[in-house]
Amino acid sequence: MESIDLHIKRELLEYLVLIRRFEERVKVLYHQGAIMGAIHLYIGQEAVAVGVCRSLRDEDTVFSTHRGHGHAIAKSGEVERIMAELMGRDEGLSRGHGGSMHLFEPPKGLMGGNGIVGGGIPLSLGGAFTAQYQGSDRISVGFFSDGAVNQGTFAECLNLAALWKLPVLLVCENNQYAATTPVERSTAVRDVVGRARAFGVRAEKVDGNDVEAVFQAATAAVAALRQSQGPRLLECETYRVEPHCGIIPDERTPGERELWNPRDPVSLFVGRLVGEGAISASDLEALERRVRERLDRAVEFGARSPWPDPQVDPHRTWVLQ
Amino acid sequence: MRKIWYKTAINEAMHEEMARDERVFLIGEDVDLFGGVFKISRGLVERFGARRVRGTPISESAFVGLAAGAAMTGLRPIVEMMYIDFALVAMDQLINQAASTSYMSGGRVRLPLVVRGQYGTGTSEAAQHSRNFESWFINTPGYKVVMPSTAYDAKGLLKSAIRDENPVLYLENRVLYTHKEEVPEGEWLVPLGSAEVKRAGADITVVATGYAVHKALSAAEQLAGRVDVEVLDPRTLDPLDLPAVLSSVRKTANLLVVQEAPVQCSFASEVVRLVVQEAFRDLEHPPLALGAADVPVPFSPALERAVIPQVEDIVAAVQRVLEKGA
Numbered sequence: 170m171e172s173i174d175l176h177i178k179r180e181l182l183e184y185l186v187l188i189r190r191f192e193e194r195v196k197v198l199y200h201q202g203a204i205m206g207a208i209h210l211y212i213g214q215e216a217v218a219v220g221v222c223r224s225l226r227d228e229d230t231v232f233s234t235h236r237g238h239g240h241a242i243a244k245s246g247e248v249e250r251i252m253a254e255l256m257g258r259d260e261g262l263s264r265g266h267g268g269s270m271h272l273f274e275p276p277k278g279l280m281g282g283n284g285i286v287g288g289g290i291p292l293s294l295g296g297a298f299t300a301q302y303q304g305s306d307r308i309s310v311g312f313f314s315d316g317a318v319n320q321g322t323f324a325e326c327l328n329l330a331a332l333w334k335l336p337v338l339l340v341c342e343n344n345q346y347a348a349t350t351p352v353e354r355s356t357a358v359r360d361v362v363g364r365a366r367a368f369g370v371r372a373e374k375v376d377g378n379d380v381e382a383v384f385q386a387a388t389a390a391v392a393a394l395r396q397s398q399g400p401r402l403l404e405c406e407t408y409r410v411e412p413h414c415g416i417i418p419d420e421r422t423p424g425e426r427e428l429w430n431p432r433d434p435v436s437l438f439v440g441r442l443v444g445e446g447a448i449s450a451s452d453l454e455a456l457e458r459r460v461r462e463r464l465d466r467a468v469e470f471g472a473r474s475p476w477p478d479p480q481v482d483p484h485r486t487w488v489l490q
Numbered sequence: 491m492r493k494i495w496y497k498t499a500i501n502e503a504m505h506e507e508m509a510r511d512e513r514v515f516l517i518g519e520d521v522d523l524f525g526g527v528f529k530i531s532r533g534l535v536e537r538f539g540a541r542r543v544r545g546t547p548i549s550e551s552a553f554v555g556l557a558a559g560a561a562m563t564g565l566r567p568i569v570e571m572m573y574i575d576f577a578l579v580a581m582d583q584l585i586n587q588a589a590s591t592s593y594m595s596g597g598r599v600r601l602p603l604v605v606r607g608q609y610g611t612g613t614s615e616a617a618q619h620s621r622n623f624e625s626w627f628i629n630t631p632g633y634k635v636v637m638p639s640t641a642y643d644a645k646g647l648l649k650s651a652i653r654d655e656n657p658v659l660y661l662e663n664r665v666l667y668t669h670k671e672e673v674p675e676g677e678w679l680v681p682l683g684s685a686e687v688k689r690a691g692a693d694i695t696v697v698a699t700g701y702a703v704h705k706a707l708s709a710a711e712q713l714a715g716r717v718d719v720e721v722l723d724p725r726t727l728d729p730l731d732l733p734a735v736l737s738s739v740r741k742t743a744n745l746l747v748v749q750e751a752p753v754q755c756s757f758a759s760e761v762v763r764l765v766v767q768e769a770f771r772d773l774e775h776p777p778l779a780l781g782a783a784d785v786p787v788p789f790s791p792a793l794e795r796a797v798i799p800q801v802e803d804i805v806a807a808v809q810r811v812l813e814k815g816a
């Protein structure tokens with residue numbers, strides 16, 4: 170496998186840190202009441218969104234999930250307007266109509282998250298269908314997690330994607346839990362890669378906490394997809410550090426989180442880059458400062474953005490005739 | 491003037507719109523090989539190729555969702571449901587996804603999607619192949635609901651539906667497929683949201699949908715000389731052409747709504763509600779909603795006929811409104 174250019178490694182690190190600090194900020198704002206609704210934090214899984222989305226072009230489409238802040242930031246970079254959307258404001262990505270689970274930035278290929286587990290997988294095939302129909306080498310990505318592999322849409326879409334050789338990259342973020350249910354209690358055959366292969370979809374498992382591994386696997390898959398070689402699936406093994414969402418507490422087996430600590434995707438990558446001499450302690454400090462200042466601006470932008478005007482809103486029901 | 495079948499009109503609309511707009515494609519079970527099980531897509535695959543006419547596996551969630559995703563990314567899909575009953579298998583994709591996405595995106599994504607399929611009763615196919623679905627989708631924000639009763643309307647409405655920027659449920663009556671009517675050559679559109687008076691009358695307005703339009707016209711014939719019945723076909727159920735309904739009711743001062751679906755929380759009950767709310771003082775008698783009995787549609791023709799409003803039921807309902815009130 171080719172090694173990754175230094176400037177790309179720096180970009181990957183920048184996004185990893187940005188998403189981690191964004192989510193930490195969101196957690197605080199949520200508990201202060203400035204952000205409302207169901208908030209599913211992405212902490213611990215950043216390497217998946219960053220590794221996959223940074224291997225894409227703007228025009229490639231991404232169909233995300235309920236746990237989609239990371240995908241949205243990594244694909245669109247629109248931190249300020251994402252923050253405004255979480256706060257329900259008019260300048261939010263979806264003008265306050267979608268919130269955390271429905272972040273849209275079509276010019277950057279971000280086609281929304283989804284409130285329905287497994288509901289976005291067919292849509293992601295649609296993005297791939299359009300690309301194929303138009304004879305473009307764009308590709309489409311459908312994110313989902315271990316809970317979604319037991320939905321009918323997953324099986325239906327593996328078959329349809331393989332049958333029609335759709336340029337879709339299906340990314341399963343296996344974070345070990347669906348709400349409070351661990352994978353072993355929901356899934357008889359846990360081998361997602363094997364399931365995909367049984368349908369004729371080429372599939373591979375990667376360490377979802379290693380951003381370089383994800384980036385390399387995604388880059389190779391995307392290159393194959395652009396050459397119309399049929400759909401691919403990546404199973405990214407990772408760990409959901411936080412509870413399922415703001416309102417659902419959970420308890421883990423004592424010591425379980427600690428086992429994953431050394432695999433934390435941010436510290437893992439920082440450690441590796443420092444070890445390689447690719448970044449210094451002061452680079453890191455500067456990065457953290459940049460991210461902190463950007464997030465300060467994002468929170469300020471969100472808080473200052475007006476609320477959507479309910480008087481205007483009904484006219485948007487029949488969209489843009 | 492030439493005479494064509496209702497189903498030929500639908501087929502012509504798809505031919506013309508696919509020729510007009512490269513982004514339009516058809517997707518559904520069996521739509522390619524032999525033109526679909528009801529032959530509605532006859533000739534399309536031969537003319538436009540397998541790229542634009544896609545036969546699918548029996549995976550309603552996958553192909554409806556794929557179509558929705560294709561619409562979100564720039565295409566204009568027509569989804570054929572072999573029977574509208576099968577839409578239930580894809581309800582998440584139809585409602586949570588297709589109907590909601592454009593709005594949830596704050597209008598940043600458009601979703602021009604036509605879901606068309608045949609529905610109806612009168613062919614002894616039992617409850618899982620006889621559903622009337624219009625009221626479900628009227629109750630769903632995000633859909634327009636179209637239900638033509640004539641070949642002319644079928645063609646003009648489908649062309650408008652395909653050009654619309656929103657999800658449209660386009661309902662084709664199975665019994666009407668082989669109704670032959672005079673239909674001109676050339677191009678026309680019937681705009682969505684416009685009703686039409688199919689028969690003018692002075693004594694009572696009968697708002698009827700789908701096949702019930704024809705039954706209402708027969709009832710009007712039978713009553714002619716005694717009661718002068720106006721038959722109004724809304725053609726698009728959502729958005730409803732309420733001004734047309736109100737102006738007819740203000741003229742006749744009486745209202746009967748007839749549909750083949752059950753009445754509770756339905757299109758018919760909704761029209762009654764709107765008329766009571768907007769034109770109560772113009773009404774002479776209490777209005778009435780007539781629809782199917784509240785049972786799954788039975789198989790035997792003897793039973794099926796009994797649970798669906800027939801011409802004689804409409805005649806009786808008209809008399810009931812006018813003589814005694816509801």
Ligand SMILES: Cc1ncc(C[n+]2csc(CCOP(=O)(O)OP(=O)(O)O)c2C)c(N)n1
Nearest residue numbers: 236284285286314315316317344346347348
């Ligand atoms: C169809 C459906 N069923 C249930 C839910 C409620 N729900 C939301 S997220 C979730 C768990 C999903 O687990 P997984 O797919 O593994 O994603 P993760 O939350 O771990 O990222 C559940 C049960 C839902 N949103 N949609």
